[in-house]
Structures are given as C-alpha cells and as structure tokens.
Amino acid sequence: xxxxxxxxxxxxxxHAVHLALFRHVKNAAFLHQQLLHRNADxxxxxxxxxxxxxxxxxxxxxxxxxxxxxxxxxxxxxVHSEIVTSLSASNNIADAYRRxxxxxxxxxxxxxxxxxxxxxxxxxxxxxxxxQHLQTNVQGDxxxxxxxxxxxxxxxxxxxxxxxxxxxxxxEAIQDEKERRTEMEMLILGAMALRGV
Numbered sequence: 001x002x003x004x005x006x007x008x009x010x011x012x013x014x015h016a017v018h019l020a021l022f023r024h025v026k027n028a029a030f031l032h033q034q035l036l037h038r039n040a041d042x043x044x045x046x047x048x049x050x051x052x053x054x055x056x057x058x059x060x061x062x063x064x065x066x067x068x069x070x071x072x073x074x075x076x077x078x079v080h081s082e083i084v085t086s087l088s089a090s091n092n093i094a095d096a097y098r099r100x101x102x103x104x105x106x107x108x109x110x111x112x113x114x115x116x117x118x119x120x121x122x123x124x125x126x127x128x129x130x131x132q133h134l135q136t137n138v139q140g141d142x143x144x145x146x147x148x149x150x151x152x153x154x155x156x157x158x159x160x161x162x163x164x165x166x167x168x169x170x171x172e173a174i175q176d177e178k179e180r181r182t183e184m185e186m187l188i189l190g191a192m193a194l195r196g197v
Contacts, residue, residue, distance in 0.1 A: 002142040003131040008063050015066050018113040018130050019058070021049060021149055022140035029104035031138065041133070045083035045112040046102035050155040051162060052110060054185045055147050060192060061086040062112055069114070079114045089163055089191035099162050108153035109140065151181065163188050 006017045025031075034042035045062075052058055065082035068074050076082045076093060088096035102109060111134060115124035125133075135142075143149045160166045165187055174180040 002144055003127055003134065004145060005127050006059065006062075008059065008066070011063065011066050012070060012116075015070065015114060015116045016124065016127075017059075017062055017066070018115065018127055019062075019145050020111045020131075020134060021143050021145040022109045022111065022138050023107075023143055023149075023153065025107055025109045025138060025140035027137075027139040028102055028106040028109065031109075032102050032104050032106075035102065042137070043078065043080055043113070045080040045110075045114075046106075047084060047087065047100060047110040047112065048102060048106045049108035049110045049150060049153045050106075051087065051100050051159055052150050053154050053159055053181060053188060055145060055150055057087070057185060057188055057192075058110055058112070058145075058150075060189055062114070064192075066114055080112070083112055083114075086195075087192065089188075089195055091195060109138065110145065110150070111138070156184075159184070159188070163191050 003018055003020045006019050008017060011017075031042065031046055035046065045065075047058065061083050064086045065074075065079050068082055068086075069079040074082050076085050081097075084101045085093050085096040087100040090096070113130050115130075117124060165171065165184060168187075171180060171183050171187070174183060
C-alpha cells in the first residue's frame, strides 16, 4: 500500500502522519471542489507535488503544522490547511493556497492526513480506512513518496519563482544535478523556517 505512516520525532505519539503521492491525477477539479465546500470527508492536505523538491521539504512543513496544532497556534482553520500554507516563504495565506495547494489543473498530488483523537472522534481513522478513501476518490497512479518520485514531478521553474531563487548563479553553476537539488532544498527550508520571523 503506497500510503505510508511516518513517525516524526518530537511530535506527540497521539498524532499520526499518513503520506501518499499520486501521479497523473485526472480528477483534481473534483478534489479541489471538496476542499472549497469544506467536505469533512476530505480533510487532507492536498499539495501540488510540482512545487516540492524533496520529501524533507514536505515533512518539514508537516512537522511545523502539527506542532502549531498541538500548541494551539494555527494560523489557518486546521492542521491540513496549515501544512499547505507552511510551504510558503511568505505570510500571504491566499497566495500560499494558490501556489502550493491543489488546483483544478494539478497533475501530481502529495496527500497528507494527520490523525489524532478528538472529542467527536476518540478513535481516529486507521491507515487502511484512509487508504480505502483515497483509492476510491483520487483518480491517479499511487507511487511511493520517495525523493526520486517527488523529483520526477518537480517544476523547477515554478519552485525557483515561488521561493525567489532566480538569479542565484552559484546554484545554476553546480553541474551535479543531485548536489544542485540539495542546495535548492536547503535554501527552501531556510525560507520556510524564516517565514513570519
């Protein structure tokens, strides 16, 4: 099952993080509508995978969002919307949704589901139940959320624009693709960490 349960250190054991990656998504418009209509069955972080350069970038934003949820410092309605906005290097929430969240034209989709006990749902959904829901509702090819699979769908031009990395000649000069991607990842993580400071 390509839905992975990720353990992030220093987060409460009560909070489970589930992660999936879908390629060639055919029903992004439908999924986008579910979010706009605040359909509780679609309480996920739907991230346009073309703006991701690595798994670490995604897990960093998940960590930051879950920490905000645990500490009661969310700036958005829930932990899933916080994951999407935490990818941004700016504090403009609407801009973050538009750039990093799902849109009707999204082709590759990273999906994050954070589960934890609540008053209305003391038993959070199991990973099997989450996977069944995703399989039923996301029309795309599920692949493992590895750096290679994420890297295969990265839109480097878009990433450079959103994180203001254009014109960094020293990054462009790096010949080794893997090394260049690592440098970009570090710059992006730094931009995300400095947001709102």
